[in-house]
Amino acid sequence: MTDAPIPAGSSWVRAAARGRALLPSRGDYAGLRRTWRGDLLAGLTVGIVALPLALGFGASTGLSPEAGLVTAIVAGIVAAVFGGSPVQVSGPTGAMVVVLVPIVAAHGPGSVVVVTLLAGAMVAAAGVLRLGRAVSVIPWPVIEGFTLGIAVIIFFQQVPSLASAHPSPAGAHSANAIVAAFQALRDLDAGYVPWAVAAAAIVAAIMWIAPRIHPAVPGSLIAIVVVTILVSLAPTPLAVIGALPGALPAPSVPAVDPALLPQLLVPAATVAALAAIESLLSARVAASMADTGPYDPDRELVGQGLASVGAALFGGMPATGAIARTAVNVRSGARSRVAAAFHAVVLLLIVLLVSGPVGQIPLAALAGVLMVTAVRMVHGGTVRAIVSSTRADAVAFVVTATITVAFDLIVAVVIGMVLAGVVALRSMSRASGVHREELAGDALPGDERIAVMRFDGPLLFAAADRVFEQMRAVGGVSVVILRMSQLEVVDATGARILGDIVQLLERRGVTVLIKGVQPRHEGLFRTVGVLASLRHHRHLFTSLPDAIAHARSHVRREAASA
Numbered sequence: 001m002t003d004a005p006i007p008a009g010s011s012w013v014r015a016a017a018r019g020r021a022l023l024p025s026r027g028d029y030a031g032l033r034r035t036w037r038g039d040l041l042a043g044l045t046v047g048i049v050a051l052p053l054a055l056g057f058g059a060s061t062g063l064s065p066e067a068g069l070v071t072a073i074v075a076g077i078v079a080a081v082f083g084g085s086p087v088q089v090s091g092p093t094g095a096m097v098v099v100l101v102p103i104v105a106a107h108g109p110g111s112v113v114v115v116t117l118l119a120g121a122m123v124a125a126a127g128v129l130r131l132g133r134a135v136s137v138i139p140w141p142v143i144e145g146f147t148l149g150i151a152v153i154i155f156f157q158q159v160p161s162l163a164s165a166h167p168s169p170a171g172a173h174s175a176n177a178i179v180a181a182f183q184a185l186r187d188l189d190a191g192y193v194p195w196a197v198a199a200a201a202i203v204a205a206i207m208w209i210a211p212r213i214h215p216a217v218p219g220s221l222i223a224i225v226v227v228t229i230l231v232s233l234a235p236t237p238l239a240v241i242g243a244l245p246g247a248l249p250a251p252s253v254p255a256v257d258p259a260l261l262p263q264l265l266v267p268a269a270t271v272a273a274l275a276a277i278e279s280l281l282s283a284r285v286a287a288s289m290a291d292t293g294p295y296d297p298d299r300e301l302v303g304q305g306l307a308s309v310g311a312a313l314f315g316g317m318p319a320t321g322a323i324a325r326t327a328v329n330v331r332s333g334a335r336s337r338v339a340a341a342f343h344a345v346v347l348l349l350i351v352l353l354v355s356g357p358v359g360q361i362p363l364a365a366l367a368g369v370l371m372v373t374a375v376r377m378v379h380g381g382t383v384r385a386i387v388s389s390t391r392a393d394a395v396a397f398v399v400t401a402t403i404t405v406a407f408d409l410i411v412a413v414v415i416g417m418v419l420a421g422v423v424a425l426r427s428m429s430r431a432s433g434v435h436r437e438e439l440a441g442d443a444l445p446g447d448e449r450i451a452v453m454r455f456d457g458p459l460l461f462a463a464a465d466r467v468f469e470q471m472r473a474v475g476g477v478s479v480v481i482l483r484m485s486q487l488e489v490v491d492a493t494g495a496r497i498l499g500d501i502v503q504l505l506e507r508r509g510v511t512v513l514i515k516g517v518q519p520r521h522e523g524l525f526r527t528v529g530v531l532a533s534l535r536h537h538r539h540l541f542t543s544l545p546d547a548i549a550h551a552r553s554h555v556r557r558e559a560a561s562a
Contacts, residue, residue: 053325088340240361450481483516
């Protein structure tokens with residue numbers, strides 16, 4: 001009498017357990033007594049590295065450096081606590097800048113907060129719906145092509161900051177970064193460019209030299225400090241960040257214009273897709289860099305979604321997991337989420353204590369930091385490995401990078417995945433085939449009237465017609481044994497073709513026997529009608545010798561009748 005409620009109760013228990021797995025727990029800090037010193041040191045290092053990047057990404061988006069800094073602080077803490085990776089560092093990233101620039105141009109800076117809020121809710125919902133494993137279907141060449149395209153865009157987005165102290169407002173230039181860069185060069189300020197290029201060159205030189213002195217030297221921060229000091233000592237026309245608030249802004253719910261909301265849904269979905277992809281890729285890379293424990297992709301999406309929602313409440317921009325900062329975190333000794341949280345605390349202390357000097361950083365210096373960052377995103381060895389691997393992978397890589405630069409990041413990923421999927425399907429279809437086998441043992445009279453046809457590899461829709469034509473060519477026999485034990489994967493089209501093959505042969509008067517249907521295929525074969533196409537239910541065998549013996553009996557009866 002108590003059997004009925006058990007399944008319902010157990011489902012509630014499983015649902016509750018899944019829900020708890022998406023939330024923070026004491027287990028997140030189980031080893032903190034051993035790791036806290038290394039975590040704090042790593043957090044301090046990442047905070048120093050993240051400062052110029054946060055300022056630069058905020059300025060490059062068309063918002064303000066403050067927006068990038070606020071995002072790094074708020075999202076950094078929220079994602080560290082609620083995310084699924086123990087070492088992931090979150091904040092504004094170059095890939096997100098690439099998406100946000102056209103949104104600012106089309107809908108204005110005020111739209112970014114609303115887009116951030118919507119996108120954060122979408123990402124969190126994806127985590128609740130257990131969609132975190134979806135990123136594993138993106139092939140490596142597509143990811144690297146996507147990264148190369150982003151790097152190119154980030155580099156060219158900095159050109160307007162070097163061409164004039166007052167770059168044209170969003171919308172005045174093309175939405176394409178390369179075209180906009182040449183438009184900015186067309187309108188450059190000849191008196192400003194030498195100073196800006198010199199500042200960016202000093203930054204690039206220091207960032208190139210610093211890691212050769214010691215890997216732990218924060219080259220970007222040192223470069224920013226050096227250029228800022230030089231600019232303060234000598235009068236220059238270089239534009240600076242300007243006054244920054246000495247505290248975080250008060251949180252508030254952004255005002256949403258109902259008439260504008262439908263126009264922002266598609267941009268928000270694009271931002272959400274990019275945030276999910278980049279965050280999960282970064283978390284996966286971090287998990288492979290050090291033994292910091294597994295990451296939960298669904299919880300990571302929930303954490304990143306909440307991070308963007310939190311950033312929106314403080315007037316920030318969308319946040320994602322940052323691969324470069326996460327790598328610095330791991331290499332600096334981080335072993336728990338305390339390191340990522342402390343990096344946000346370091347940035348908060350900078351806002352509270354030294355916002356005045358930070359406001360004097362030249363924008364050209366930030367452009368130099370981002371240009372070097374873009375160059376470092378591209379690894380020559382990786383590009384050579386992909387281009388030299390297979391033609392299909394090379395094409396997927398080049399096409400994804402080209403579409404990323406020319407059109408849209410998400411479109412590039414989708415097209416790259418489709419292209420890679422088509423190539424993979426083509427390769428799988430080539431692996432499938434039908435081969436005639438010789439009958440085992442001593443030949444008997446009439447064996448030439450028996451054909452054993454072995455199906456190999458997957459039988460998918462892409463190979464179905466070719467397999468059908470191969471079987472159509474079989475002739476001069478009385479019995480055909482379809483050997484299925486080597487068949488790997490079958491889809492509905494492949495199963496339907498098998499039924500058509502059976503019917504074709506039976507119409508010719510050829511007896512069809514099927515041997516070795518695997519249990520995983522049997523349900524599909526029955527549903528599609530493959531087994532029902534057989535002349536008799538006893539024409540289904542599990543043993544090849546039994547099938548051959550039955551075939552020989554058919555041949556003998558046919559000979560006797562003749």
